[in-house]
Amino acid sequence: MKKVLIVSPKFPYPPYGACELDRAAGIEMLIKLGYKVYVITKVYSDEYKQTVRETAEKLGITIVSVGYKYLFLSLGQKIINGLKRLIQPWYWDGAAFEYSDPEIRAEVEKALDSFQPDLVWFDYTYLWPLYGSVRKKRIPIITRSINFEPRHFLEEDGRSVVNYIKFLPKLLTEYIVGKLSDTVCSITPNEAELYKKIGARRVVVLPLRGLPSGGAKAREARDHTPLNVFFSGSTYNVAHNREALKFLLAEVIPEATRQFPRQFIFHIFGRKIPVELAGYFSENVIKHNYLPPQKFEELMAMMDIAVAPSLYGAGMQQKIFEPLARGFPTITSARGLAGYPFKNGEHLVLAETREQFVSALGSLRDRNLRQELGTAAAKLSAAIFSKEKIEEIVKDLLKIIK
Template sequence: MKILILTSKLPYPATGADEQDRFEGLRLLKELGHELRVIAKVAAYQKEEDVETLSRAITSKVETLPYRGSGFSMRRLFDIGFWDGAAYEYADPGTVRALTRAIGEFKPDCVWLDGSFMWPLISVAHSAGLPVVVRSLQIESTHIIADEGASPINLLRAYVKGVGEARMARTADVVIAINRNEAVRYEEMGAKHLETVPLRQLPSLLEKGGIEYRDARPLHVLFTASTFSVTHNRIGAENVIRKIAPELDARAPGEFMIHITGAKLPDKIRSDMPANVTYEGYVPDFDAFMRSIDIAITQSLGNAGMHGKLFAPVAAGIPTVPQSHALAGFSFAEGEGMVFGESPESVVAHLLSLREKGAREKIGKAGLKQAEHLFSRTALKMAITRALDAL
C-alpha cells in the first residue's frame, strides 16, 4: 500500500518520547512492506542533514514545511475548532497545497495523519477520494486538565480541543488510539473504526531483553519525567523529594538511591533534595541509563495518553511502583511488573518489600511476559494491519 504520512515536527533526531513514537511508527510501516512518503513540519533548529538521515532510515522521500504560526482570520474567529492553534496550523494554505501536490505526485492509497489536531486535512484527503487514518498521540482535551489543572482558561482550552477531537473522530475513516481508555472515548465521539496501538518504541525496548537483577546496595530507584515544567511531573518530584526519600532513609538508611531524570526541575525543589536523591537532569542515552536501575516509581500521573515513564521500565523488566489509574486500560495485574502505590506511604512500603532480589526478579519477569503480549512488534504490526485493512 502507498501511504502518504503527515507528521508534526520532524521526528529526527528521535530524542523525546513523542519523536521516538513517530519515528518508530514510520519504521513499522516500512517493515510491513508499505511504500511511504512523508510530509513533516520542521523547527528552526532542525537541519537539512536531519531530513536526509530520516529519509535514508526509512528509504522514503521526506518533504518539510515551516511552521506558519497561528495568525488571525475571520474563519478562525467564527469557528471555535480553529481557536486551537495546533489545528489551525494544518488549515494553513501552504500545508493544504503541499498535501494536494503530494497526492497528485505520489498517488497514495490513503493518507495517514500523525495527530488528532490535523483534522482540518481530513476533508482535503476525502475531496481527493482518499481514506484517512488518524493516529492519536493523546486526547489533548483530557491532557490539559490532567497536566495543568481545571482553571477557567484551561477548561476553555480543553473544550476547544475537544471540539476538534470530536470532528476528527466522526470524519476519519480509522482512528488509532494510543491506549484502550482513549479508544473508548473516541468510540463515544462517533469514530467509525478503532484500533489501539500503544507507544511504538516499546517493541525495541522489549527486544533488548530484561535487566540483570542485582543483589548489591544501594538499590537504584528511578523517577523520570520529560520536563518538570508540567504541573503533575513537578508535584510528583515534590512527593519523591519531600515525602518518599526522607521516609526511605529513616527506615532503610543507605539502602536506596533515587535518581530523578528530566529537564527543568526548579531550583526551589532541588534545594530540598536529601542525600539519597540525585538529580540527573536530561539523560541523552536514557535506555542505557534505565538498564542500570533496579526499581522505578511514578507519582501524580494522570489517566490521559500513555506514560512512557511507566511502561518503558516494565518493558525492560524493571519492577515498577505506579498508581493504578495510570494504566490507561492496559491489563497489568498486581505483581505483573507492577505493585501499585496509591500514596507516598504505600510507595515506601513497596520499595522496602522489593529489597530482596528474588521479589524484584519475580515481578519484573512477570511484567516482561505481559508487556511482550501487549506491546511486541508482532502485536503492534497486527493492530496497524487491521487498521489499514479496514479502509
C-alpha cells in the same frame, strides 16, 4: 508497492521523548513492512532542514518540511488570526488552526497528486483541517491519537470556567476526527472507550510504538545494597512529569531515606529538570540530564527498581510502561495504567500516597519479590507491547488499503 502518506507535527528526529519515539518508530515500521512512505512534517526553523534532509536520505524516503507559522507572529498578525478564529468556532482549538495554513495545505494536495498514496496516516487529531483534501479523493484516513486532548488539557491546565470553555473546541476536534477518519488509533484502552462514546467510526488500540522490548525474559534481580531506584520523566517541561518529580523529591525520597537509611540510591533521568529543585539532589539523589542512548543503556543496566507516580495526565505515560517493558519491578499509580491489564502484586506494585510509595519501596528490598514482579511485567509487556505485536496491529490496520 502500496504507498502511505504520513502527515506529522514537529519533526520526530532525533527522537528525544515518548511522542517523537512513537512517530519515528511508526515511520520506520511502515518502511520495514514494505510500504513506500512520503512524510510531511513541521519544523521550527530552517536550521532543522539539514536534519530533515539527512534523515530522508538515511531512510530512503521523501520528507517535506513546512515551518511553523503561528508561533512567531507580530502582535498585528496575532490580532488578525484571533479575529479569524473568533468567527470560525471550529478553529478555537489553536493547535488545529495551525493546520489550516495554506502552505501545508498546498504540500498535502501536491503529495496527493504526485505521490498518489493508497492511505493517508495523520499523527494526532488536531491535523483535521487537512482531511478535506484527502476525503475528496476518497483515500482512506487513519488517525493516530497520542491522547484524548480535551481530557488531557483539563488535567494538565486545571479545571476552571475558562478552561472548560477551551475544552469545548478540543472536544469538537475529537468529534470531527472520529467522523472523518476511517480508523482512530487510540493509545490506551480507556481512551478507546472515549472515542467510541463520541461516535468514532472505528477505534483500534495502538500502544506506544517506540517502547523498548526485552522479550518475555526479565532482567536478573541483583542481591546487593544499596538498591538503585530510578524515575525517568523524559522531559520536565511537561506538567505531569514535573509534578510527579516534585512529589518524589519532596515527599517520597526523604521519607524512604529516613525509614530505610542507606538502602536506596535514587536516580532521576530526563531533560529540563527545574532549577528550583536543585536543592533536593545529593549523593544519594542523583540527577542525570539527557544522555546519549549508549550511556543511558549502561546506567539502566545498573538499576533495580522503577518508581513512577502518575498524579494526572492523559495518554500512555512512557515513564510507567518503559520500565515494565524492560522487566523492572515498578511502583506506580493505578490511574496511570489507563486500562492496560497490569495487576497489583502480580506485575507491579500500585501506590497513591507518600506512605504507600515508601512502603512499596521497603517491600521491594526482597530480591525474590523483585524477580517475580519483573518477570511477570516483562512477559505481559512482550504480549501487548512487543515490536511483533505492534506490527501485527499495524498490518491489520493497513488492510483498509484496497
